[in-house]
Amino acid sequence: MSSPGLRERKKAKTRRTIQEHALRLFAEQGYEATTVDQIAEAAEISPSTFFRYFATKEDVVIEDDYDPLLIRAFIAQPASLSPVAAFRRAIREAFADVYQSDHEQILQRTKLQLQNPALRARLMTTQLSTTNAMTVAAAERYGRDVNDLGVQTFAGAVIGALVPALTRWVASDGKASLPDLTDACLALLEDGLPL
Numbered sequence: 170m171s172s173p174g175l176r177e178r179k180k181a182k183t184r185r186t187i188q189e190h191a192l193r194l195f196a197e198q199g200y201e202a203t204t205v206d207q208i209a210e211a212a213e214i215s216p217s218t219f220f221r222y223f224a225t226k227e228d229v230v231i232e233d234d235y236d237p238l239l240i241r242a243f244i245a246q247p248a249s250l251s252p253v254a255a256f257r258r259a260i261r262e263a264f265a266d267v268y269q270s271d272h273e274q275i276l277q278r279t280k281l282q283l284q285n286p287a288l289r290a291r292l293m294t295t296q297l298s299t300t301n302a303m304t305v306a307a308a309e310r311y312g313r314d315v316n317d318l319g320v321q322t323f324a325g326a327v328i329g330a331l332v333p334a335l336t337r338w339v340a341s342d343g344k345a346s347l348p349d350l351t352d353a354c355l356a357l358l359e360d361g362l363p364l
Contacts, residue, residue, distance in 0.1 A: 181234070184222050187212045191229040192277050200230075200285055227291050230281045236299055238263040240306045252307065253359040256327045260351055268348055276343040279335055300328045330354040 190211040194203045205226050209219045223229050242259035250258065268275070282292045303324035308315040315321075334350040357363070 180222075183212075183214070183218075187214065187219060187222055188229055188274070191226075192274060195230075195281060196277065200281055200288075227288055230278050230285075230288055231291050231295050233278070235263070235267065236302055238267070240302055243303070243306050244310050246310075251359070252311070252323050253327065253355060255310070257352060257355045257359065260355070261348060264348060272343065275347075276339070280339050283336065283339055296328060296332075300324050303328055326358055327355065330358045 187208065191203070191208045194207055194211060203226075205219055206216055208226070208229065209216045212219070223232065239259060242263040243256055246255035246258055282288045301324075304315055304321050307313070307320045307323055308317065311320065313320045331351060331354065334347065334354045337350050338345050338347045
């Protein structure tokens with residue numbers, strides 16, 4: 170796969186800069202009190218430029234570039250692995266570097282998503298979108314139809330298993346290891362959820 174060109178890298182850098190300034194302002198003055206105009210001013214862009222990168226203020230908190238990383242890693246896993254084992258390995262690989270470099274940003278974004286009612290509602294929409302993307306990836310990986318009940322159930326289960334990992338991680342204020350919590354939740358799923 171080719172690496173992104175200069176234009177794509179510049180767009181990604183601008184997008185990240187907007188998110189960093191938005192998260193700083195949210196931490197300083199609160200999510201509700203922060204306006205798009207303030208975020209744009211802090212990022213040294215116009216409000217219209219902000220809206221070229223994010224459709225709404227909520228999107229600054231909700232959107233990230235992690236799903237494509239996870240999907241690619243999942244599809245690339247050895248065929249000998251069971252679906253959940255392949256997902257466990259993919260998530261460890263996809264987020265090995267991201268977790269270290271983006272730990273604080275991921276924590277701040279996740280806290281906002283779980284604590285703010287409007288963002289929590291948007292998070293549900295995003296989870297459905299991620300589940301749909303995982304359904305497509307699983308169907309491709311296993312040569313099944315995207316409407317196959319097993320494929321859809323697998324996608325819903327693995328994405329759903331990430332929720333307790335995220336909530337426990339936020340409850341620890343980021344001190345627990347998110348990769349370890351995620352792996353523990355997926356291990357329970359892989360073992361048939363022994364209770």
